[in-house]
Every structure is written in C-alpha cells, then in structure tokens.
Amino acid sequence: MSIQIEIDGISVSTQENRILVEVAAEAGVYIPTLCYLKGKPCLGTCRVCTVKVDGAVVAACTVRVSAGMTVEVDEPETADLRKALVELLFAEGNHNCPSCEKSGRCTLQAVGYEVDMHVSRFPYRFPVRERDHASERIWLERDRCIFCQRCVEFVRDETTGQKIFSISARGTESRIDIDAERANAMPAEQVRYAVEICPVGAILEKGVGFDVPIGHRKYEIESVRDRALGTTDEAGTP
Amino acid sequence: MIDGSTWLNADIETVLRRHRYDGTRLIDILWDVQNLFGHIPDEHLPQLASALDRSVPDIVETASFYHFFHSKPSGRHRIYLSNTVIAKMNGYQAVYDALERETGVRFGETDPGGMFGLFETPCIGLSDQEPAMLLDGVAFTRLTPDTVADIVAQLKAGKVGADIANPAGLPRDGIAYIDNLVEPSMRTRGPVFFCDEVDHRGLLERCLAGTPAQTIATITEAGLRGFGGAGFPTGLKWRLGREASGDDKYVICNADEGEPGTFKDRALLTHSPKDVLLGMVIAAYAIGSRHGIVYLRAEYAYLESYLESQLQELRRDGLLGSDIGGLPGFAFDIRIQMGAGSYVCGEESALIESCEGNRGTPRLKPPYPIQQGYLGNPTCVNNVETFAAATRVMAEGAEWFRSMGTSDSAGTRLVSVAGDCRRPGVYEVQRGITLDEVLEMVDAQNAQAVQVSGPSGECLSVQRDGRRRIAYEDIPCNGSVTIFDNTRDLLDCVKDYTKFFADESCGICVPCRAGTIDLHDKVERIRAGNGVQQDLDDAAGWGALVRDTSRCGLGATAANPLLTTWEKFPELYRDRLCTQEYALLPSFDADAALAEYGKVENKFETDGTK
Numbered sequence: 001m002s003i004q005i006e007i008d009g010i011s012v013s014t015q016e017n018r019i020l021v022e023v024a025a026e027a028g029v030y031i032p033t034l035c036y037l038k039g040k041p042c043l044g045t046c047r048v049c050t051v052k053v054d055g056a057v058v059a060a061c062t063v064r065v066s067a068g069m070t071v072e073v074d075e076p077e078t079a080d081l082r083k084a085l086v087e088l089l090f091a092e093g094n095h096n097c098p099s100c101e102k103s104g105r106c107t108l109q110a111v112g113y114e115v116d117m118h119v120s121r122f123p124y125r126f127p128v129r130e131r132d133h134a135s136e137r138i139w140l141e142r143d144r145c146i147f148c149q150r151c152v153e154f155v156r157d158e159t160t161g162q163k164i165f166s167i168s169a170r171g172t173e174s175r176i177d178i179d180a181e182r183a184n185a186m187p188a189e190q191v192r193y194a195v196e197i198c199p200v201g202a203i204l205e206k207g208v209g210f211d212v213p214i215g216h217r218k219y220e221i222e223s224v225r226d227r228a229l230g231t232t233d234e235a236g237t238p
Numbered sequence: 239m240i241d242g243s244t245w246l247n248a249d250i251e252t253v254l255r256r257h258r259y260d261g262t263r264l265i266d267i268l269w270d271v272q273n274l275f276g277h278i279p280d281e282h283l284p285q286l287a288s289a290l291d292r293s294v295p296d297i298v299e300t301a302s303f304y305h306f307f308h309s310k311p312s313g314r315h316r317i318y319l320s321n322t323v324i325a326k327m328n329g330y331q332a333v334y335d336a337l338e339r340e341t342g343v344r345f346g347e348t349d350p351g352g353m354f355g356l357f358e359t360p361c362i363g364l365s366d367q368e369p370a371m372l373l374d375g376v377a378f379t380r381l382t383p384d385t386v387a388d389i390v391a392q393l394k395a396g397k398v399g400a401d402i403a404n405p406a407g408l409p410r411d412g413i414a415y416i417d418n419l420v421e422p423s424m425r426t427r428g429p430v431f432f433c434d435e436v437d438h439r440g441l442l443e444r445c446l447a448g449t450p451a452q453t454i455a456t457i458t459e460a461g462l463r464g465f466g467g468a469g470f471p472t473g474l475k476w477r478l479g480r481e482a483s484g485d486d487k488y489v490i491c492n493a494d495e496g497e498p499g500t501f502k503d504r505a506l507l508t509h510s511p512k513d514v515l516l517g518m519v520i521a522a523y524a525i526g527s528r529h530g531i532v533y534l535r536a537e538y539a540y541l542e543s544y545l546e547s548q549l550q551e552l553r554r555d556g557l558l559g560s561d562i563g564g565l566p567g568f569a570f571d572i573r574i575q576m577g578a579g580s581y582v583c584g585e586e587s588a589l590i591e592s593c594e595g596n597r598g599t600p601r602l603k604p605p606y607p608i609q610q611g612y613l614g615n616p617t618c619v620n621n622v623e624t625f626a627a628a629t630r631v632m633a634e635g636a637e638w639f640r641s642m643g644t645s646d647s648a649g650t651r652l653v654s655v656a657g658d659c660r661r662p663g664v665y666e667v668q669r670g671i672t673l674d675e676v677l678e679m680v681d682a683q684n685a686q687a688v689q690v691s692g693p694s695g696e697c698l699s700v701q702r703d704g705r706r707r708i709a710y711e712d713i714p715c716n717g718s719v720t721i722f723d724n725t726r727d728l729l730d731c732v733k734d735y736t737k738f739f740a741d742e743s744c745g746i747c748v749p750c751r752a753g754t755i756d757l758h759d760k761v762e763r764i765r766a767g768n769g770v771q772q773d774l775d776d777a778a779g780w781g782a783l784v785r786d787t788s789r790c791g792l793g794a795t796a797a798n799p800l801l802t803t804w805e806k807f808p809e810l811y812r813d814r815l816c817t818q819e820y821a822l823l824p825s826f827d828a829d830a831a832l833a834e835y836g837k838v839e840n841k842f843e844t845d846g847t848k
Contacts, residue, residue, distance in 0.1 A: 044602045047748050047787045055784040062602050084783050085748050092752040121776070122756050147745065155294075166295035167597065168302040170580075172755050174745035200245050 003067040008074050020063040020071065021049055029073050030225045032082055032111045034089075034199045035148035036061040044148045048087075050081045057081065059115065083115040091122035094129070094143035095200070101209035102201030104217025108146060110224035129175070135183035137191050137206050145176055145202040155194045157182050165194075165203075176202070249274050250282050254289045261290035262613070264300050264595030265524075265578055268307055276352075277308040303597040303744075305359070306536050313348045313355025315393050317341075318372040321358040322498050323731045324656050325368040326719060329382065333369045336383035340390035354393075360581065360738055361498035362537040365656035365720070366663050367421055374399030375539045377419050410540075412548035416508050419540055423505045425663040429642065430630045430650050431623075431665070432509055437556060438516050440565040441633045445520055450480060455523045457628060459636035461648030465623035466492060466584075467691060467716030472624055477524030478608045484620025487527035489518050489570075490619045491614065492589060494535045496581040497692035498738060500718035502652040503622040505664045507534075507541055510626055511548045515572060519557060520632055522570040525618055530572035533589050536579050545574055554566030581742035582792050586619040587611075588744070599746050600790035623652055623717065643669035647709035655680045657689075657721035667708065674704040676719060684723045687806070688810035692718035693735035694795035696802040697728070703806075728810055729765040732799045736761050739796035750793030753784035761800055768829070769815050778804070 001016045006021070012027040019042070022030050034046040040062045049060040052072040060071075067190070071080060087109060089095075097103050129142040151165035164182045167174055195205050214220070222230070253270040257263040267286065272277050278301055284824060287294045301307045308316075319325075319334060338344055341354040348355040364370040367379035376399040378389065392402045400410075408415040424432050441772050445453055459472025479487060491514065495503040506514055518530045534542060549572055551559040560569040580598045583589045587601035590612050611617025620628075627649065631639045639649045647669035653676065656662040660681035667676065677700065685700045690713055698706070698713070708715045740754035760777040763769045781797030788794050804811055 042602060044789055045747050047789070050787050059787070059789075081783055081787055084779075085787060088748055088752045088756075088783075091756075092748075122752075122780075125755075146748070147751070149746070163296050163299075164295045166241070166293070166297070166299050168298050169745075170303045170597070171741060171743040171745045172751055174751065177295050177298070179293055182293070 003065065005065050005067070005069040005071060006046070007071040012066060016066060017064045020051070020053070020060040020065055023065050024060065024071070024073065025229050028229060030114070030228055031060050031073055032086075032114050032224075033061060033228070034107055034111060034146065035150060037150060037154065037197060042156055043153060045149050046084050046085070046146065048082055050078060050085065052078050079115070083117055084121065086112055086115050086117055087120040088122055089146050091124045092122040092127070093145065094126060100144065100201045101204055102144070102198075104212070104214065104220050106201055106219075107199035107224060110219040114223075114225055115197065132178055133206070135178055135180040137186070138178060138183050138194070139204045139206050140176065140178050141202050141204060142175055142204075144200040146200055147174060148198065148199055150197045151176065151194055151203055154197060155186075155190065157185070158187070196222065246285055247282055250285050254286070259289050261292050262538045262593075264290065264292075264297070265304075265576065265592060267595075268297075268301055269576060269578065272307060276310050276314060280309065288470070299597055300595060304580050306579035308355075311348060311352050312357075313343075314353055315399065316355045316357065316376055318357045318359035318362070319345075320360070320362045320364065320368060320370050320372075322361045322365060322368065323578055323733075323734050324365045324499065325370070326730075326734070327657065327722075327726065328368045330369045331379045332383050333371075333386055335410060336386040337371075337390070340387050354390075359537075360742070361500075363495055363501040363504045363535075364420060365499050365501055365654065368425055368656075372537065373402075376400050376404060377540055378418075379420055383689065392464070394407065408454075411543040413508070413544065416541060416544055420504070421779075422509060422730045423501060423664045424509060425661065426666040428666070430627055430639070430666060431506065431513075431632070431652055432514075436513065436633060438512055438552075438557060438629075438630070440561070441629070442516060442519060442557060445632050446523060446565045446568065448562045450524045450526065453520060453632065454480060454664060456636050457524070460625070460639040461630045461636075461643075462541075462627060462631055462639065463647070463710065464621055465627065465651060465717065466621040467497075467694070467714065469710050469714060472620065472628065475608055475618060475620070476521060476524045479527075479616055479618040482525075482609055484616045486529065486613075486615045487525055488550075488615055488617040489521045489525070489527045489530045490589065490593070490617055491515075491530070491532045491572075491625055492584065492586065492619055492621050493538070494533050494577055494584040494589060495538075495622070496535060497688065497694060497716055497718050498735070499656055499692045499720040500654045500716065501656075502654040502664045502717045504538060504541070505654075506622050506626050506652070507538070507545065512552065513626040513629045514622050515548060515552060515625075516557065517620075517628040518572060519552075519562065519570055520628055521620065521625065523568065523617055526569075527618070528569050530570060531593055531612070532572060532574045533577060533593060534574055535577045535582070535583075539576060542574060542576065549574075576781065579697075581738075582744045582790070583791050588790070589619065590617060594711045597744065599744050600792075602789070634667045639827075644707070644709050644711065651708075651715070653708070653715065653719045654717050654718055655719045655721065656837060658682060658685065658723035658726070659721050666693045669709045670707045672707050673698060673700065673713075674706050676708070677721065680721070682721045682723070684725075685721050686724040686726065687722045687728055687803075689720040689722070689731070689799075689822075690718070691716045692720070693738060693799050694791070697806055699806040728803055728807060729761070731805050731812065733758070733761050733765050735799035736796070739792060743792060743796070747789040747793065749784045750788040750790075750796060753780060753788075754782055754793070754796050757784060757797060764811060764814055767801075767814055768814055771815060771819065773813065774811055 001015045005012050007029050014023045021031050031049045033049045035043040044062045047059050051060045132140040166177050168177050194203050257267050283294045343349045343354045343356050345356045369381040370379040384817050454476045462472040463469040558571050562568045575593050583598040585600045586607050588598040592598045607617045643649045650666050650668050687769045688698045736758045740758050743750045745751040781801050785797045
C-alpha cells in the first residue's frame, strides 16, 4: 500500500512496511549503519542508525514504515547520539586506522568521518584481546571487532548451515570465535565475502593486505554515504 | 581434531537420551553434564554437538552465557554468596571474609584440591534474610562468621549442602523442607494472594462451563495488568493469543524473578503454587494452548522438586493432562525449565531464547512473543503473580478485583520489602497505597530513600515523595521495595546497582555493552570523591545515551540508579565533587595511574624474602 511519511520535514511517498533505512536512502537521506546489511534480516546490534520516529528514539533498521510517520534524522540531539555510539565503539576496542589492513575500506572508519567524529568522548580502554589465527586462510583480529554479528548470522557452513563464527561469554567479555575446521572448508568466495561484510578489520584473509593504493580504496572512490544513497551493492559482493 | 565418535562417554549418552537428543533442551542437558562432572568439560562438547546436530562453538555460545555454568573445574562444593546492597547492609563483608578464611579459597577461585569454589552472585531472592548464599544448589540464610565456620567444617567432614541444610532428612518435595531452608516471608493473607485452601477443581469447572472469550472478558473487565513491571493489560494479551494463528500455542510462566530486592514470586511459588499453576491452565483455556512452561530461575532450584510434586498432584486431580476439569479434548501440561543464571532472561523474548537452549539475547520486536514466541509459536508469557491473580479473579469475579485499588490500577499487588525496616517481608497492598503508608507498615525508622522496582526502577526521596502512590498512574512497581535509612551512603548503592547492569548486560548492543561500563566507572569516580563537574555532566549524557539507544529494557533502565538518585538527591553528588585548580586534565586519575607502581614496589620488597 502506498503511504506518505515525513523525513526531516519532507514528505516521502513509499510502500507500507518497508525498512526505514532503505526508504530514507531512496529519499536522499543518509542514515549511518554498521550492522545493517541490505537484503538480510535486521541485526539491530550497533544502534548507529538511531533516529527519532514520532518523537521516540529508535534504531531505524528495526523500524518498518507506516502511514503518517514523522522521522527526524538531521536533528542535533539524535545526531549526537549516533556520534556517541560510534565514539563508544572506537573507545571500546583497539582501532588504529593507519596500521589497519582495512583502512579506506572500513565502514566504522568511514562512518566515523560521516558523523564528524574527531576523538572519542569516552575513555579509551586499550583492551587486551587475543587474536585467533588457527584457521588456514582467516585471521581473526579481535582488537577491531565491534560485535555486529554479521559474520555469525550471514556466514554459515554451506552444507550444514551451521555456524562458522560464533559468540562466547556475555556483556563486555563477549567475543567472536571461529571454528577453524569449518573455516578451512569455506570456498574462496565465501572467505572473501566474510572479509567484505566485516564492517571493520576483524576478519582478514591471510596473505592479503594493503593491496590497494591509498586514494583508490573502497570508500575513497565512493564515500559510505554515496554508496548508501546510490545503487552500489552494500551487501558486499566482492 | 579427535574424532568424537571414538570418545563416546556413556554418562553423557544417558543424559542425551534422557532429553531425547533435543537441542532445544540444551540448558537442561548442560545442567545434567555439570552435575555429573562438576563443570562442563571441553572434551565432551564434540559428543554433545554431534548428538544435538549443533556445532561445538554453538554449544559454547549457550554454555558461556550463563554464570552458573562453568567450563573449568570449579570445586566440588560451589558457594555463591549473594552480593546485593541489602546483604552489604547486613554483615556481608564479615561473611565474605569468613568464607575465604574457612575454605582457604579466594572469591572467584577454586582450591588446587578442587574442594571449594567461591563466587559472588547477584540477588538470590532472599533480601529479607541476608546475608545468604547458595551452596550445592541449596539456600543458607542469615549467615554469620560462626555459621559459616560450622557449615564449612561439616563440608570438610564429608557432608554436602543438602545434608547440612536438612539434618532431619525432610523429603525434598515437601513444603516443610522449603520452609526449613528459607523463611516463608509472607506477612499478609488475602484478599488476593495467600488465601486459605482454594477449591481449584470447582473453580476450573466453573471457568470451563463458559467460553474462552468469557474468561478473557472477565480478566479484561477486572483490569488485570501484568505484574512484571510494564503493566501490559493481561486480558488484551490473552485476546491477542487467542486470535494469533497457530496450532501449537504456549503459555509460559516467568519465574525468573531477578530484579534485585524482590522475592515475592518465591513466596508465591512456595505457598500458593497451585494458584499460579491453575492460572496457567486458565490462560491455556483462554488462548487455546496445550503446552505450558514454568521458567524457574536457577537460584530457586531448591523449589524444583516441590513444584514437580505440585504438578503431579494437579495431574492426579485431573487439572493437568488430558480432558482437564472433565472437559473432553482440553489437554494441557506444564514442564519446568530451569534457568542458569542471567538477569536479562527475565525479559520475555530472552526467556524464550533460553527455553529454546540459546543465549538469553532479547529479540528484536516486532514480532512480539504473543505472535511469534517459543519455537516460532504464539506464546503468552506472564509473571508468576499475574497467573496467581488471574486464578483469584476467576474465583471471585471481575467486580471484586476492580473494587480494590484505583481506577487505573485495579486490585492489589505484592511488594517485597527489605532493607532498613523492622518487618521486612512480602505484603499484599492495595494499589494506590502511599510510600509513607508502606514505610509505616514495615516499621521503617529514619528512612531516607526508597528504591522502588529495584535498580531498574526509581529511587524516591522519603521527604519529597512520601505521599506519592504505588499505582500505574504515579509510581509503577514490579514488587521490589528497598529502604535505606539516613545512615546509608546512597552512592555506594548506585555504584553497586550500576555494576549489576554492566555484569548482566547480554552484550549484543553497543550502548548497553560498552556504555554501562563507562557509566559504572564514572559513578565510581564521583563516589570516591575524585569527580569534577565535568564528570557529572558526562554521566548524565552517557546515562541518557544508554537509556535511549539500547535494544531492550536492561539498557533502557541501566542508568536509572544514577539518573533518579541525581534527580532526588543532587546534593549528594555535588557534595562529593572535588575541585582541581589548575588541573589540565580533570579526568586524570593519579591514584589509578600509580596503582601499578605500588604493586611493583610491593613485589620488590617481598621478592626473595619469602
């Protein structure tokens, strides 16, 4: 059913029940996202797409549009919530952009620029996190993990459907684990897909890194905002 | 990797067979494995995984989420000391020290001989008889250094917790056993809760003589609202359950009473279990369900045998099973699902995940459980007290219930009162009762503040809020009422409550996982007297961030201890601030920065001298 909603004061015509992040993008309004992957079930973990709907603060990836909805994206208070969440992620892990293989292709870094982050308002924790390089082709660099759950939910063993990436512990101790045996059975394209959908440099392909010159990397060619608003496939076909 | 098939363990196989190789029963299976080995050994995970058609890491996902599951040897006798703010007002530290002294083990550790494991745990539902602990799954209350010494001596002499707690050898499925372990707590009888023996059979037959729609209408007219805290209209939930499409509908009783300071569900399950269970039968009739689950928190494991015997009696009396209450075709039965230590599982969708054998991660909504819940089926989750009240409403009628309480908050409710008062316990109060009236009822002297609804609720000032009412239109209450007199340092409590939320965060969303830690550190900084005005401003902003952007109610309320005490007692915070003249960086904590130096110096002094 065709409906009207309002985003930042502008009337937008769309279909009922579609995901707000998508509707906004088509209307030219960029809402930053980290865990949301177009065409996949909503994860709702990063909360970076926080907006106001009819005055209430919600994560836009979890909202399905309905007639008469009033959405505020470019509103100072909400924009600062989004920025704070990105800053929280930078302080929680160890994100050292200049030395990271994913720099220039990292969605967290790109979104950091979009929300105009300079330095985190939260104290940097410098956590000690164990790396896992037991599998043959994947290097799990937990320092950079933002626990978005993309790998856990969308990278599964192709024959059994079982998890390759999983979670352990809870709260701030939570971490991603990798099943080395199943990871070794991943086809080459699936390894590249896992690396591509990781929004940070936590999942890396061994033997591959710094292979694109500065200035030619993913988000340098086209910004994360333009990719979200355009037709580029953010699902990350490598 | 070792091929699991060559290492099949017969005991594990027995456990798996007992649970019909059903992966959704993973929590039960993990409990059985832990009971066999004292922990869940890594070496047996491949056998579990292959039998349940899950991967090893998938099993670890679940096992590592719950704090009562141990992956490493954790002592033949595992002792969990409740570390609530109320325990700390009643001699907790002396008991803590005595446990370490008598067992020779430090908290968080296990002795090399594997005899004792000492752990702290959040509220175990015994706030009116703290300090309290769980030992070998059994509760010990009103602890002192002397009783601790006696208990540990008996353990060393070869006894187990159950023997020490029950020297008379009372049967574990009887009420006498439970009353011997923990004090009954209830201080009132009726009009709604803890009434004398109710004719459950007659009541159910009257109910079944009408249509399900009539039952729902009665519950709706009574104005019954969920007692868990949110106050969702019960009649509406049941109607949605009735209308939801699906052949396999579920009724779940949320007995995961984890809010610090509350213990009324323990009292209900102990002294009015059939009111609760019959409420589930009535709900099943109303929505058209055949399956019921009681999700019982692990802290109440000592109630399990007793509740099983109650279920057995109901089956014997034809109130569970098939053709219930003499109505041909009405079939419904209830099983008990044990939890394993997680506050967030009190959230209904997290509770359902746990029932399915998963981590207790709250789901995204919609869909709501009443549409898609347990195993994707329409699921009606209600609190223990809600079911008990529903039974009484069906017995006495909607008008009777409505005649009590206020217009928006019909009836009565139970409150678990503890802290600084002479008569702590479980009281039934009319909704609309004022805070002052509650304080008088429990004989609280010199009360300064009252934490209503536990840490997730709000802190009230007795001076300013004494005439406010416990009712949905004023102060909503989930049953927890904790009183602090004017000798207490509220900031100590705020720090502990904030730590509680950080510890219990499931970790799935950023603001709650990361923000609660920063919030706790900020509160501690201010509490310790090292905070400046900027820290206070930060804390307010960060609290609002966690509240507004978190995925579920845990994060949404995690900042409440800070935000509500600040609103009511701003002077407490202001008086604690320090002014650092000429400080370039107020957030620099010199003590923390030099802490390592102290350790190095200490090590240097002691090295070689021992």
